[in-house]
Amino acid sequence: MSDNRLLQKPGNPANVVIRGARVLDPLAGIDEVRDLVVRDGVVGGDPAGCEEIDGAGMTLIPGLVDPHVHLRTPGREDLEDIASGSAAAAAGGFVAIVAMPNTTPPLDDPEGLAKLQDLARTQAHVGVGFFCAITRGQKGTELTEAAELAQMGAVGLSDDGVPVWDSLTMRRALQYQRLAGLPLALHEEDPRLVQGGAMHEGPVAARLGITGIPSESESVMVGRDVALARLEGGRIHVCHVSTVESVDEVRRGKQQGVAVTAEVSPHHLLLVDEDVSGMDAATRKMNPPLRGTDDRDALLEALIDGTLDCIATDHAPHGASEKQLPFPEAPFGVTGLETAFPVLYTDLVRTGRLPLELLVRRMSGDAARVMDLPQPTLADGAPANLALVDLGATWDVTEDGFQSKSRNSAFLGRTLHGVVRLTVSRGRVAWRRPGEAPGVAE
Amino acid sequence: MTTRPVLMDGDQVRRTIARIAHEILERHAEPSAFALVGVHRRGVPLAERLAANMREYSGSAPVIGHLDIALYRDDVGTGVPVLGETHLPFDVSQRPVILVDDVLYTGRTTRAAIDALFDFGRPPQVQLAVLIDRGHRELPFRPDYVGKNLPTAYGERVYVRLAEIDGVDEVVLSERLPKEGA
Amino acid sequence: MTRSLITLDDASRDDIERYLALTDRFAEVMQRDIKKVPTLRGRVVINAFFEASTRTATSFELAGKRLSADVINVKGSGSSVEKGETLKDTILTLNAYQPDVIVIRHKASGACAAAARFTDAAVVNAGDGTHAHPTQSLLDLYTLRRRGVGLDGLNVAYVGDVMHSRVARSGAVAFRTMGANVRFIAPPTLLPPGLAEGLGGEVSHDIRDIADADVVYVLRMQHERMGAGGFVPSLREYSREYGVGHERLRPGQLVMHPGPMNRGVEISDALADDPEVLVSAQVESGMLVRMAVLYDLIAGPVERARTVPVEEVAA
Numbered sequence: 001m002s003d004n005r006l007l008q009k010p011g012n013p014a015n016v017v018i019r020g021a022r023v024l025d026p027l028a029g030i031d032e033v034r035d036l037v038v039r040d041g042v043v044g045g046d047p048a049g050c051e052e053i054d055g056a057g058m059t060l061i062p063g064l065v066d067p068h069v070h071l072r073t074p075g076r077e078d079l080e081d082i083a084s085g086s087a088a089a090a091a092g093g094f095v096a097i098v099a100m101p102n103t104t105p106p107l108d109d110p111e112g113l114a115k116l117q118d119l120a121r122t123q124a125h126v127g128v129g130f131f132c133a134i135t136r137g138q139k140g141t142e143l144t145e146a147a148e149l150a151q152m153g154a155v156g157l158s159d160d161g162v163p164v165w166d167s168l169t170m171r172r173a174l175q176y177q178r179l180a181g182l183p184l185a186l187h188e189e190d191p192r193l194v195q196g197g198a199m200h201e202g203p204v205a206a207r208l209g210i211t212g213i214p215s216e217s218e219s220v221m222v223g224r225d226v227a228l229a230r231l232e233g234g235r236i237h238v239c240h241v242s243t244v245e246s247v248d249e250v251r252r253g254k255q256q257g258v259a260v261t262a263e264v265s266p267h268h269l270l271l272v273d274e275d276v277s278g279m280d281a282a283t284r285k286m287n288p289p290l291r292g293t294d295d296r297d298a299l300l301e302a303l304i305d306g307t308l309d310c311i312a313t314d315h316a317p318h319g320a321s322e323k324q325l326p327f328p329e330a331p332f333g334v335t336g337l338e339t340a341f342p343v344l345y346t347d348l349v350r351t352g353r354l355p356l357e358l359l360v361r362r363m364s365g366d367a368a369r370v371m372d373l374p375q376p377t378l379a380d381g382a383p384a385n386l387a388l389v390d391l392g393a394t395w396d397v398t399e400d401g402f403q404s405k406s407r408n409s410a411f412l413g414r415t416l417h418g419v420v421r422l423t424v425s426r427g428r429v430a431w432r433r434p435g436e437a438p439g440v441a442e
Numbered sequence: 443m444t445t446r447p448v449l450m451d452g453d454q455v456r457r458t459i460a461r462i463a464h465e466i467l468e469r470h471a472e473p474s475a476f477a478l479v480g481v482h483r484r485g486v487p488l489a490e491r492l493a494a495n496m497r498e499y500s501g502s503a504p505v506i507g508h509l510d511i512a513l514y515r516d517d518v519g520t521g522v523p524v525l526g527e528t529h530l531p532f533d534v535s536q537r538p539v540i541l542v543d544d545v546l547y548t549g550r551t552t553r554a555a556i557d558a559l560f561d562f563g564r565p566p567q568v569q570l571a572v573l574i575d576r577g578h579r580e581l582p583f584r585p586d587y588v589g590k591n592l593p594t595a596y597g598e599r600v601y602v603r604l605a606e607i608d609g610v611d612e613v614v615l616s617e618r619l620p621k622e623g624a
Numbered sequence: 625m626t627r628s629l630i631t632l633d634d635a636s637r638d639d640i641e642r643y644l645a646l647t648d649r650f651a652e653v654m655q656r657d658i659k660k661v662p663t664l665r666g667r668v669v670i671n672a673f674f675e676a677s678t679r680t681a682t683s684f685e686l687a688g689k690r691l692s693a694d695v696i697n698v699k700g701s702g703s704s705v706e707k708g709e710t711l712k713d714t715i716l717t718l719n720a721y722q723p724d725v726i727v728i729r730h731k732a733s734g735a736c737a738a739a740a741r742f743t744d745a746a747v748v749n750a751g752d753g754t755h756a757h758p759t760q761s762l763l764d765l766y767t768l769r770r771r772g773v774g775l776d777g778l779n780v781a782y783v784g785d786v787m788h789s790r791v792a793r794s795g796a797v798a799f800r801t802m803g804a805n806v807r808f809i810a811p812p813t814l815l816p817p818g819l820a821e822g823l824g825g826e827v828s829h830d831i832r833d834i835a836d837a838d839v840v841y842v843l844r845m846q847h848e849r850m851g852a853g854g855f856v857p858s859l860r861e862y863s864r865e866y867g868v869g870h871e872r873l874r875p876g877q878l879v880m881h882p883g884p885m886n887r888g889v890e891i892s893d894a895l896a897d898d899p900e901v902l903v904s905a906q907v908e909s910g911m912l913v914r915m916a917v918l919y920d921l922i923a924g925p926v927e928r929a930r931t932v933p934v935e936e937v938a939a
Contacts, residue, residue: 201817201818202818202821203823204818205816205818205822206816207633207822207823208733208734208755209752209755209756210733210753210754210755211754212816212818214817279733279738281734321712324712324741324742325710325711325712325738326711326730326732326733326734326753327732327734327738328733328734513661513691513919514661514662515663518663518664518667518922518923525645525646525649526649527652561657562656562657562658
């Protein structure tokens with residue numbers, strides 16, 4: 001990971017030897033209990049003089065990658081900034097995150113990108129990359145200067161937060177992709193079908209008197225964009241797939257050879273609309289909304305069979321007071337970086353529904369691949385991007401336990417298995433669990 | 443439950459009611475000229491029995507009313523929202539009212555009953571008849587007709603049980619509390 | 625834990641019967657010359673109406689005053705709410721006056737549940753968005769009960785704008801809890817998808833399906849929640865297809881309406897003026913039910929009373 005797309009603050013290369021952990025790297029075909037050396041920030045080499053870390057009983061995995069986070073910078077640094085967001089990532093075992101451009105103002109020009117890259121070079125605890133907007137101001141009409149943005153190191157283009165509602169603009173973006181080459185990450189939502197909805201349309205919304213967001217508001221746009229990608233020979237990445245209908249569209253596109261990838265969030269894999277009954281916006285209001293049990297089950301199936309390529313948290317920090325508004329008036333979004341791996345491990349791996357190896361692939365290598373980022377590996381000679389996780393240990397998700405500046409987690413109150421003890425990102429120690437102090441590594 | 447000494451048995455209860463009826467008639471010669479108003483709950487059957495006695499002795503009976511005082515209590519919010527019925531089938535301003543209750547204790551019920559009564563009119567006279575006066579008054583009330591004075595300790599409880607509600611006529615003393623209907 | 629009345633979703637049949645029995649007692653009080661009792665003297669009831677209301681606000685105010693509570697009315701317009709203060713800050717401010725009850729009406733579903741997190745007072749939902757309106761449902765039940773109508777096995781048909789109706793949502797839950805059968809009759813555009821499964825009951829688009837209803841509950845067309853049109857082609861066509869008038873009713877069917885009525889839209893002018901329609905009885909029941917609710921929330925649950933000794937009750 002040494003290109004100009006992922007940026008991290010400087011630090012001393014790590015020299016550690018992790019003794020006796022289960023080293024698990026599905027990409028490299030490694031799964032054995034052994035020592036692993038990080039010498040001058042690179043995997044392998046001579047352990048002499050390295051800091052000794054006892055990894056007995058723990059699992060060492062390639063660092064996780066999140067192609068979809070919101071760092072609220074610029075504009076709402078009170079909710080999250082590059083330092084706090086990347087610290088949350090490090091604490092969650094992530095070594096690379098890509099921030100969405102729906103900031104204030106939206107990131108849609110080279111100057112804005114340069115400023116954020118400068119911030120990341122001095123503040124980021126892990127590799128931070130940036131999406132730039134597909135359209136100026138994310139208004140859905142005029143394309144941004146994608147070629148220059150690509151040369152500067154933008155990871156991809158996205159209007160996330162709002163859809164590219166205009167079909168002609170979407171077609172032009174796909175045509176222009178041949179020049180700029182950047183993946184298009186698409187927030188799929190027909191705004192007319194959504195019309196003020198705040199949760200999944202269905203029996204629960206009908207009972208609660210909350211305007212519903214129909215599943216088809218997402219899938220018709222996925223269908224449209226798969227068709228346009230086929231037409232233009234373009235490549236699209238579908239953000240936060242939430243419905244069985246969208247899964248079907250992605251699956252059909254892949255079968256027909258369209259270059260479409262897709263992600264799914266932990267909360268859509270684990271929660272459903274019935275969980276909204278308490279009408280608590282802080283923990284249960286997000287877009288796309290929590291769907292039905294059929295959707296949830298189809299998402300897991302699609303994640304396993306590869307129709308959905310990877311997991312993305314859609315980490316979306318919000319302030320306590322705005323989230324305490326009545327449900328329909330509160331903003332969408334939940335945080336996720338610090339809970340993603342432990343909650344999926346607890347609810348899917350420990351229950352036998354998802355193999356650990358597959359969870360690691362979908363959160364690490366596959367998540368990097370969809371954005372053409374280098375895939376973290378524990379193979380000798382690779383830059384050290386890894387997380388040491390104590391899968392036997394548990395922790396309680398509480399409001400005061402986050403590195404993120406925000407507390408709107410969907411999993412508050414849960415006890416989760418899987419404690420990230422150590423994260424090494426791009427050869428630097430990015431996180432040590434307090435108790436194995438210091439916390440966020442300097 | 444601790445043992446509950448019987449202070450009055452059925453015969454004593456019935457004889458006492460009869461005596462109160464006589465005492466009221468001594469001071470109100472014409473029963474049809476005044477009203478007996480039972481305080482919900484056990485004051486209600488007591489009033490009815492007093493009236494029946496009077497009819498037997500004098501050939502006529504007073505008009506009977508019921509008064510529920512829950513809405514007039516000075517301790518709303520302590521968990522007593524059961525509301526009984528208030529039924530006063532006469533013009534309260536036109537005749538003397540004799541309030542009838544089973545036990546006179548702190549006097550707070552009597553205060554509430556008088557307040558409630560005055561929302562219906564301004565009676566020319568209000569008197570109070572009780573089966574048991576157990577003392578410990580917290581307000582300056584004195585009954586006009588008393589079945590029996592029973593000096594009690596503070597922690598003790600006096601239960602008047604009447605056949606119409608409880609299936610038996612008796613007055614018992616207890617240190618602990620039977621559940622209602624027990 | 626403060627008791628509140630936010631929905632009837634969790635209310636048991638016994639809970640509802642308790643409210644109806646209490647309401648009966650207050651009906652008796654209202655027949656007295658002096659229609660005011662000192663019960664809630666010194667208690668503070670704040671009516672916080674963030675959304676316009678005439679009958680609900682009036683009946684809560686009168687209910688509080690008849691119980692001798694100090695009643696304060698806070699309206700959405702002209703208050704700090706209009707200056708952009710959040711619901712949370714408004715409730716925190718009101719809470720500083722140490723009210724016993726805050727009655728809330730708000731345009732957003734879930735507003736009362738959100739508000740209840742910021743006050744020690746009991747919260748009464750006087751209508752939150754399109755979610756719930758529990759006192760309306762209690763007064764509807766009481767209105768029928770008072771007429772001697774049995775609720776168990778009763779067939780109730782809600783007709784009209786179910787989508788935007790908190791009256792229908794709370795009512796369906798309450799009627800079904802009491803053993804009644806509920807049917808929703810509306811144009812497909814005014815029925816939220818999943819309604820039958822979410823609330824229980826049947827769904828129909830044919831007005832003729834009111835034929836076997838004992839109670840025809842006509843809902844108000846809520847123009848103000850409709851936004852830029854689209855739900856029905858015209859009010860004229862709506863009225864033609866779903867408007868309720870004498871010609872669509874058979875003798876003996878009871879007609880209810882939560883008010884205010886759009887005459888000539890969901891209900892014919894002649895039917896609106898028919899004394900057999902229960903609208904004014906509903907209004908009368910409204911204040912009684914709200915007295916019962918205020919009394920119940922402040923006086924405490926009846927279960928506790930049962931453990932209080934007989935003599936103390938009497939003393």
